[in-house]
Amino acid sequence: MAKRLFLEEEHKKLNSKFIEFAGWYMPLEYEGVIKEHIQVRTNVGIFDISHMGRIRIKGKKSYEFLQKITSNDISRLYPGKAQYSLILSPKGTILDDIIVYMLNEQDYLLVVNAGNKDKILSWMNENKLNNLEIEDQSEFLTLLALQGPSSESILQPLLKEDLSNLKYYHFYTTKIFETEIILSRTGYTGEDGFEIFIPNYKAKEFWRYFIENLKIPPCGLGARNTLRLEMGYPLYGHEIDENTTPWEANLSFVVRLEKPFDFIGKKALIELKDKREKFLIAFELLEKGIPREGYELFCNNEKVGWVTSGTFSPSLNKGIGMGYLKKEFLDNNLEIAIRDKRIKIKIVKVPFVKNTSIKKGVK
Amino acid sequence: MYPEDRKYSKEHEWAKIEGKEAIIGITYYAQKELGDVVYVDLPEVGREIKQGEVIATLESVKTASEVYSPLSGKITRVNEKLKEKPELINEDPYNNGWIAILEFSDSKEYDNLLSSEDYKKLIEG
Numbered sequence: 001m002a003k004r005l006f007l008e009e010e011h012k013k014l015n016s017k018f019i020e021f022a023g024w025y026m027p028l029e030y031e032g033v034i035k036e037h038i039q040v041r042t043n044v045g046i047f048d049i050s051h052m053g054r055i056r057i058k059g060k061k062s063y064e065f066l067q068k069i070t071s072n073d074i075s076r077l078y079p080g081k082a083q084y085s086l087i088l089s090p091k092g093t094i095l096d097d098i099i100v101y102m103l104n105e106q107d108y109l110l111v112v113n114a115g116n117k118d119k120i121l122s123w124m125n126e127n128k129l130n131n132l133e134i135e136d137q138s139e140f141l142t143l144l145a146l147q148g149p150s151s152e153s154i155l156q157p158l159l160k161e162d163l164s165n166l167k168y169y170h171f172y173t174t175k176i177f178e179t180e181i182i183l184s185r186t187g188y189t190g191e192d193g194f195e196i197f198i199p200n201y202k203a204k205e206f207w208r209y210f211i212e213n214l215k216i217p218p219c220g221l222g223a224r225n226t227l228r229l230e231m232g233y234p235l236y237g238h239e240i241d242e243n244t245t246p247w248e249a250n251l252s253f254v255v256r257l258e259k260p261f262d263f264i265g266k267k268a269l270i271e272l273k274d275k276r277e278k279f280l281i282a283f284e285l286l287e288k289g290i291p292r293e294g295y296e297l298f299c300n301n302e303k304v305g306w307v308t309s310g311t312f313s314p315s316l317n318k319g320i321g322m323g324y325l326k327k328e329f330l331d332n333n334l335e336i337a338i339r340d341k342r343i344k345i346k347i348v349k350v351p352f353v354k355n356t357s358i359k360k361g362v363k
Numbered sequence: 364m365y366p367e368d369r370k371y372s373k374e375h376e377w378a379k380i381e382g383k384e385a386i387i388g389i390t391y392y393a394q395k396e397l398g399d400v401v402y403v404d405l406p407e408v409g410r411e412i413k414q415g416e417v418i419a420t421l422e423s424v425k426t427a428s429e430v431y432s433p434l435s436g437k438i439t440r441v442n443e444k445l446k447e448k449p450e451l452i453n454e455d456p457y458n459n460g461w462i463a464i465l466e467f468s469d470s471k472e473y474d475n476l477l478s479s480e481d482y483k484k485l486i487e488g
Contacts, residue, residue, distance in 0.1 A: 017398070033424040034399045181486055215483065222398070222425055275400045288446075311425050312401040319402075339404065 001069030004052050006142050006200045011205050021114030024051040026221050033222035039316040040189050044148035045219035046210050058133040059106045068260040072254045077102040082169045085254050088265025091223045092272050094240045096120050112234045144202035147193030149357035168359050190231035192357040226311050232282050232350020238308045278324040286344040287314050289319035298335045315353045364391050366457050370476035372433040376418045385434050388461040392486050398423040400452040403445040413433045414472050419462050434472050436465035
């Protein structure tokens with residue numbers, strides 16, 4: 001039985017089409033994926049992403065615990081700073097990709113993937129330290145993502161703070177409609193935007209204000225996927241999983257081998273650094289067609305890889321995808337098999353779509 | 364939503380007879396379920412096709428879906444416009460969004476398809 005969003009009835013009223021995703025019954029699209037995608041790239045859109053797991057870590061040992069179970073360096077955080085990171089297995093493979101929010105030295109909020117939440121909670125409890133509180137807050141909070149180049153100007157009138165001072169991957173606790181919320185300048189679209197943690201009892205009021213008063217178009221998982229793919233962001237279960245190392249997935253920028261903590265997976269990662277079994281690539285189709293997960297990649301008739309994510313890119317108007325090659329091919333002769341056809345592909349650098357409104361600052 | 368000048372398959376295709384030929388397309392309901400169609404893989408003209416065989420593949424942003432021929436026959440024309448404007452399937456599934464025309468070989472197959480009324484019942488219950 002799929003889990004239900006607190007705001008499900010609101011989505012139904014907006015004629016959302018639903019899909020089951022990571023054990024949740026989620027809005028897939030409202031007015032159509034392409035329309036929603038373009039809205040976010042050019043103006044603004046709002047997503048209900050309350051399926052994401054939210055885990056609170058509190059207590060004196062929080063810092064030490066997080067240094068132990070995450071690959072990025074928690075010492076780079078300060079109150080109000082967020083950090084993209086990985087939780088690794090002892091084998092050095094990826095259990096989850098997460099965002100760590102530091103509220104203070106003894107209080108952190110972790111956003112984990114919906115489908116991984118239970119696994120991560122048990123993993124944390126197995127590796128727990130004394131005097132540490134691990135609390136699953138997913139059920140009490142609605143998480144809305146306001147994304148698009150106009151996000152700041154739309155949100156500003158609701159706040160007393162000057163939003164231009166809130167940098168990328170930073171957040172604070174503030175009040176909107178007399179309600180304490182966490183407001184974070186993060187997202188998964190490649191556009192400027194905010195993720196807002198709202199207590200459920202106020203979620204409907206926020207949602208309706210955005211939809212009815214501000215006329216912000218609601219967007220579903222369909223557009224969330226095309227937007228993230230255009231940026232080349234990995235999605236758990238596709239580009240990354242328990243059979244993939246950060247080296248293979250080009251995520252070495254969140255692996256801090258130099259940090260003075262033997263984090264879980266570190267030892268294995270040192271050994272595996274030069275032993276990649278597969279190489280993540282991003283590619284575009286040189287003819288019409290749309291790559292899909294599981295399609296095979298060929299080089300001179302030899303099967304050399306497979307697709308992990310693929311879609312039609314509404315911004316570029318062509319098929320784009322990500323996938324793994326079994327060795328590092330610099331050859332130009334790569335092809336994708338789509339039904340009974342072979343179509344030439346070209347390896348490209350991510351993001352596929354450049355010059356978006358995302359305001360990258362300190363990471 | 365369910366034009367009466369044609370018949371329907373349970374797989375949400377329609378067939379409209381014009382003389383010896385039948386025009387094939389997908390229904391309003393089918394295009395709505397698919398979402399934005401962004402690519403259409405059309406069959407070859409001249410190909411013989413049996414009822415129930417894949418006549419085209421429609422790709423929406425989210426997924427690829429097969430279209431099954433509601434009739435047997437020989438494909439005489441395909442809707443070339445869909446190559447440049449696949450969105451015609453969403454915008455006008457019963458007219459400009461037609462997929463192929465075939466010279467049908469067995470009129471009984473047509474008779475056995477669902478009437479507009481029966482198809483409506485199938486969709487709306």
